[in-house]
Amino acid sequence: MSGSALFIAVFLACLVEAVEALTIILAAGTARDWRSAITGLVTALLSLAVVVAVLGPAVSVIPLSGLRLFVGGLLLIFGLQWLRKAILRASGNKALHDESAAYQATLTAAQQASTRRRGIVADWYAFTLAFKGVLLEGLEVVFIALTFGSNQHDIGLAAIAAIAAVLAVTVAGCAVRAPLSRVPENSMKFVVGVMLTAFGMYWGAEGAGAHWPGSDAALLVLIPAVALYALALVAVFRRDNTSTSVAGDPAAPRRESLS
């Protein structure tokens, strides 16, 4: 259970972030300069590798209870951020993430910026756009993969899940040569939010000295319970929207389904 949950959580989180990073790289390469964009991508990947190389061994020497308290707490805060945004999106209180719209916005901004050369980089704007995009999206993946991997004593499996997701997005991106707008990102973010929150609660409480009924089996209850609670909150806050719309507020947020 825990191994497959680890794989699914890291794979989905990584897939979502890789899709977003791909959109940024495509915009930087198409609107500006492919060579500079790819240089930015490679530099960001090397920076992420350094972060993993430094943090990975550091995390693995922390005693398990302390690690679970600290990392479980961080994971719970992080997961609640994801889940909160996912519920806001699903209930129509926040615009759904649209990869095509994000691509167009980034493309327009990239086309308007001026060109500047710095050292071996022909287009500094394309370089920094790709570098920042990949680094920021990648840091979330590194954080999730390291926390899940270290708590489960299986950083290897977390790394395989992350690499599999990046490869899947790379292959799909090369095949369609366009933003992967058909990937159900919003639903995937919802699932990741549920899993991060459930695992964060489990590890955080365990690290603080709690003993879960049924030990690891508690996750079999915790994950669906968090999912059901989140779906109930979507329904509650969607109903709130409906009543606001009925009251005649023309600026009422649009309602969209979670798919």
Place this chain on the structure above:
Amino acid sequence: MIAKIRAFGAFWYDFIIGDDWRVAVAVGVALAITYGLSRTTAVPVWWIVVVGVAIVLPLSIRRVTRRRS
């Protein structure tokens, strides 16, 4: 230099704490209570974090929806 340090701190604050610092505080308080009670009593304490999450999540969402209405 100070601006760079500030930007670095702001990045990590945004990365970990996010839009609503109250969620982070609630998680910290729930874990601290769990830790304290697990050390001083024999009663089950696993439910404290669950209840904390069940309370703080709708409150945090409510704050956003109220701001928009």
